[in-house]
Amino acid sequence: MTNPNIIRASRAVLHVTDLEQSFAFYDALGFIETARDENHLYLRGLEEHNHHSLCLKKGTEPVVEAISYKVEAENDLETLAKLFKKHNQDVRWLQKGEQTAMGRALRVTDPSGLTVEFYHEMETVDRLLQRYDLYKGAKVQRIDHFNCMVEDVEAAHNFYLRELGFRCSEYTATENDNIWAAWLHRKPSVHDVAFMNGLGPRLHHVGYWLKDPMSLIDACDVLASIGYGPNIERGPGRHGLSNAFFLYLRDPDGHRIELYNGDYLTSDPDFKPIRWDLDDPRRATFWGHEAPDSWFEEASHFLTLQGEQTVSLTEPKLEKKKPTFII
Numbered sequence: 001m002t003n004p005n006i007i008r009a010s011r012a013v014l015h016v017t018d019l020e021q022s023f024a025f026y027d028a029l030g031f032i033e034t035a036r037d038e039n040h041l042y043l044r045g046l047e048e049h050n051h052h053s054l055c056l057k058k059g060t061e062p063v064v065e066a067i068s069y070k071v072e073a074e075n076d077l078e079t080l081a082k083l084f085k086k087h088n089q090d091v092r093w094l095q096k097g098e099q100t101a102m103g104r105a106l107r108v109t110d111p112s113g114l115t116v117e118f119y120h121e122m123e124t125v126d127r128l129l130q131r132y133d134l135y136k137g138a139k140v141q142r143i144d145h146f147n148c149m150v151e152d153v154e155a156a157h158n159f160y161l162r163e164l165g166f167r168c169s170e171y172t173a174t175e176n177d178n179i180w181a182a183w184l185h186r187k188p189s190v191h192d193v194a195f196m197n198g199l200g201p202r203l204h205h206v207g208y209w210l211k212d213p214m215s216l217i218d219a220c221d222v223l224a225s226i227g228y229g230p231n232i233e234r235g236p237g238r239h240g241l242s243n244a245f246f247l248y249l250r251d252p253d254g255h256r257i258e259l260y261n262g263d264y265l266t267s268d269p270d271f272k273p274i275r276w277d278l279d280d281p282r283r284a285t286f287w288g289h290e291a292p293d294s295w296f297e298e299a300s301h302f303l304t305l306q307g308e309q310t311v312s313l314t315e316p317k318l319e320k321k322k323p324t325f326i327i
């Protein structure tokens with residue numbers, strides 16, 4: 001079986017408890033509202049020509065319905081369905097029109113227990129890259145990646161590389177050469193998804209790409225000036241891993257959003273994954289400052305494939321170290 005052609009991380013479906021409260025936060029950050037109805041809010045970045053990259057859905061609990069990847073062609077969905085079934089993973093089809101602006105979608109439970117979606121077709125809208133008159137907040141440009149906590153990073157790494165055609169840009173290894181964390185990509189950047197050793201499966205954050213570091217600092221000023229200072233959880237700072245200039249925010253429901261800039265090109269076939277030792281503190285924060293405990297401990301839970309309950313969690317396979325060793 002040939003690998004399916006996954007293009008990139010392309011949308012997240014998050015449940016939130018109050019759409020207006022969420023809109024106020026994401027609007028302040030500079031997201032663009034494409035559409036809304038009574039139960040959904042569809043948001044995108046300025047650069048994005050897809051209908052949305054963030055679907056906020058009204059729910060009773062702040063959980064993750066799915067993280068989603070766009071594929072090259074409709075028949076990649078069939079290939080993926082066969083592949084996941086071969087690995088005894090559950091699959092579920094959502095028909096065209098069942099979700100606003102979207103064609104058919106395949107949802108699966110991946111081997112880590114994450115609820116993952118694949119789709120090919122989404123309506124397109126105006127790209128607002130040069131509508132500088134609309135730029136505000138962090139001037140959010142586009143979705144970049146997901147970061148998930150899973151109980152067996154090495155197994156997730158192997159499945160995504162061998163079965164889904166991902167490549168590894170950077171990873172953290174223990175002294176016994178176990179993979180502790182891994183940054184995997186389909187588009188030629190550092191990652192579309194990162195897996196971190198931890199209580200999982202949980203979504204640690206959705207990363208959005210900014211055009212420059214100053215946009216990230218502007219976001220801090222704007223958020224603080226309108227009372228969202230407490231939503232700034234970590235940063236600004238620079239990760240050694242991925243070279244990201246980062247800021248982590250908690251939305252009004254506690255979902256974590258990363259504003260992100262500073263990674264690099266990974267397209268060349270001779271690019272070799274960069275290894276970081278678990279005891280090198282520059283991995284997590286290149287400048288050396290500590291992250292808050294909440295960043296290590298808190299993350300969003302996934303809904304099951306059928307959406308009736310949250311996926312139960314499993315302690316990580318590798319021994320839990322002190323919090324600064326999470327990535």
Ligand SMILES: [Fe+2]
Pocket residue numbers: 145146147205207258260
């Ligand atoms: Fe990230």
